[in-house]
Amino acid sequence: MAVTSITGTGIGAAVNQKGSEHMRLGAEKLIGPRVVAADDATLNGSGVATIKLPALSGSAAEYCVMANHSDTTAAGAVAAALTMDATSTTVALKGPNSSVVCYVIVKKGLAI
DSSP states (O other), X not given: OOOOOSSSOSTTOGGGTSOOTTOOOXXXXXXOSEEEEEEXXXXXXXXXEEEEEEOOSSOXXXXXXXXXXXXXXXXXXOEEEEEEOSSEEEEEEEOSTTOEEEEEEEEOSOOO
């Protein structure tokens, strides 16, 4: 890259690249879809766990929930479901009895 000015002005200067003074550039515009919750849970003797979270904005269709079994030597199949009401968000996990399951909830979409 060539320097066109020692005064900080000209076609390559940052002063010409900053955008509008009214432009909002929040983190959601930079990182795209965002993780809203991530943790693990121990399933009970029947292979079930229910996690209650505060209410998320929007509807359940706007989120993806993913889960995986934490045992790397004998991983079992797990399932996760997300439901929402006016006051809370619930994640239902199902898998092998008494096992540890990691889960993550991601808000769908592009940051545009």
